[in-house]
Amino acid sequence: MQVTMTVNDVEVTREIEGRLLLVHFLRDVLALTGTHWGCDTSNCGTCVVWLDGEPVKSCTVLAAMAGGHEVRTVEGLAKNGELDPIQEGFMQCHGLQCGFCTPGMMMTCRALLDRNPDPTDAEIRDAISGQICRCTGYSTIVRSVRWASVHEAASSRQEASA
């Protein structure tokens, strides 16, 4: 079957098998390997991408279901070569070690900040509770999101006063 979707602002059309999972479509067909495959059961969240702005686990979404929709992956987080504050925050606060869960974590955390620019620690923990990180123990991920939140607030204040 043929599927057409927008991935990171670019429209793509491909001939696929109906059973192809979105995660494999992104990785194997489009070579966007920043999205990872970790568990098959929607437990680990290394495969989180956005479908029309909402974080979804792409190991349990068929590529065909994304047809006509907008997908955003970690490769689409930076804008015009400039890192998203969430990416900067993960670097600044050591929110990653092996890096495998990181793309999915960042997609979820970016979506959190978009609807809640100043989340509490508990809200951050709740947002990432459907994802697993085996390296960091989560505290530094919470700090990373806080960093992004604080710095976004600071830069929007600057913009407002300019």
Next chain:
Amino acid sequence: MTTVQEPKFSEFHDNDQKPVGFGRMLRKEDPRFIRGRGRYTDDIQLPGMLHLAILRSPFAHARIVSVDTSAAEASPGVKLVVTGAMLAEKGLAWMPTLSNDVQAVLATDKVRFQGQEVAFVVADDRYHARDALELIDVDYEVLEPVVDARRALAEDAPLIRDDLQGKENNHVFDWETGDEAATEAVFASADVVVQQDIVYPRVHPAPMETCGAVADFDAVEGKLKLWSTTQAPHAHRTLYAIVAGIPEHKIQVISPDIGGGFGNKVPIYPGYVCAIVGSILTGKPVKWMEDRSENLISTGFARDYIMRGEIAATRDGKILAIRTNVLADHGAFNGTAAPVKYPAGFFGVFTGSYDLQAAYCKMTAVYTNKAPGGVAYACSFRITEAVYLVERIVDCLADELNMDPAELRIKNFIQPDQFPYETKTGWVYDSGNYEPTMRLAMDMAGYAELRKEQEEKRARGELMGIGIAFFTEAVGAGPRKDMDILGLGMADGCELRVHPTGKAVVRLSVQTQGQGHETTFAQIVAEEIGIPPADIEVVHGDTDQTPFGLGTYGSRSTPVSGAAAALVARKVRDKAQLIASGMLEVSVADLEWVKGAFQVKGDPGKSVTIQDIAFRAHGAGDLPDGVEGGLEAQICYNPSNLTYPHGAYICVVDIDPGTAQVKVRRFIAVDDCGTRINPMIIEGQVHGGLTDGVGMALMEMIAFDEDGNCLGASLMDYLIPTSLEVPDWETGFTVTPSPHHPIGAKGVGESATVGSPPAIVNAVVDALKPFGIRHADMPLTPSRVWDAMRGRATPPI
């Protein structure tokens, strides 16, 4: 409650003020990871690449009657189907394990655990390969399995390893350490003896990236290129040369970015060998990537120790001796990755941090119909089990004596002036200063106030527990006179080249799985040679690009390879000094090293930087007599001893009396790993290990039913902590340098995984004291805690 420290930009750039050497520094590897540009094994796509999938046994123990692959061979996209019988014709059906046992690559005669490899398919994509697996028809004759290790040596137990000539039972090895008679004498005359049965159940490291490989065999060159998820690329290359008969110089093993290892990626798995065979037979690159269930049911597990601990003490709390008897379940093949002379790993450090008169351990290891493996999950070669045993039994003693567990520990610590300290099981602890570490943890926790709070809560019927664990680890294997894996000495090489413009490349034999080697090793070299870390490229994970060494596991990177990096840099600096003496026209003895430059003693105006020297080393000018051009060196470092980090952990839990749910409210971890290279990275590693501890203590267990079916075969069943199960970690540190390590550093990567489970279990048992409980086994799930509260605590296996 604690609050997250508000990150201030300045806190993250200590190294901006001190552009060379140790201190907090952002990681050099992060820019690619946060852009989704990591390079993991499954990211590799080669032209014409095929995909491999493995058919696994549904039974724990069964005889293979027949295998029919005809329908699978006719399935769309299928290029190749291989069975054990086909491998046997090529002499490849069995491979050596890291413990001198053999393991089936594909089963020929019997399957010996659920999930064992039976056949593989190579097809044009991963879906077609999976389709064909369904069409392979295997006729099994089901046999009685051995699931309970306690039954493995029974007279009527089924024989698992009938492939081993002359094997008549399921015995793997007996092992003992310490002095049995001396220990018995101490026990016989002791005031107090406490005995406790303690089980460390089977758990799994479950890294987020599963295991896999891409094999690309070039028949014309006779060269094999293998990308694989391995923590030990050089050791794997040597083993492939032995197993597959490909000359070692024709094998290149590349370990790209690894999505977590924790010991899971130390062994050679049948899948790697299958991928190699698949590429040789098809002439195409072949990728094998296991799924989560395959990872959980077939790859390196951890623990599975059934222990009886005994401790002898005086009535006033002086610990005299510890004795233990262990039944070790090694699964169907002995795949333990440990130095050859140490079949029980470093379990011998079960004497802990205490000054004893005697100690003795007797261990029996058995085969069962479970997945092989045996040392994994950040355990430092079985130190996890040893520390859990001693820290649990010490708490049992504290309960018996009605003593505070912190004070009991402090009373029995090995004293600073006793180091180097030889334990009663023959381990020489290099350095330690335990009491300040313990006191700092107690201060951070507010220990006295916590006990007061607990007393008040108990009076109200609330369940609050405070658990303490103090550990000493033995990491950095190891001295080659004692330690080897399959005959390969556990040394590590390091090569450093300084380019003409003063930039450098350092090549390591160890392999990061998230530990941040690209950053810390640059810092080690920077500290020694004065070139900023940003100007030092760290190359690792490619056997064609790096010197030989045994890889990263058992917290050995900093103790062994880190020492190699420091020493190779000093070797380069020595040569730089010779060249500097020529440039400044003074004798070598008249020069002093100020970080980054040699200057004439007493004349700071006359100096040359390392960058100046590098250019001269490669330049046209004269060099002193006998000095070759270039500025580079290579060494192979053989450690003289292990390093012995220690730490004090305090855990506070609350238990809901209505649901028996355990909540870890606080966790205070004070670690002493000697000299600290990058505190940010150390803290991160400690956090990760503490989270492992919550998993093992409260959630994680690979269980089996009576037929040998694995009950933890997905992340729906094998529960790993999320952000909701763990607290915000509170960490502190003390510094007791290692006297024999060139920079005084000790390993830390597994300290928290080792030290946290006993702290959490001790806290839960402490909370349950009103129920008259002295011990309850992990995992302390609500149902198991509920049972414990009603006097029905039972072992998990």
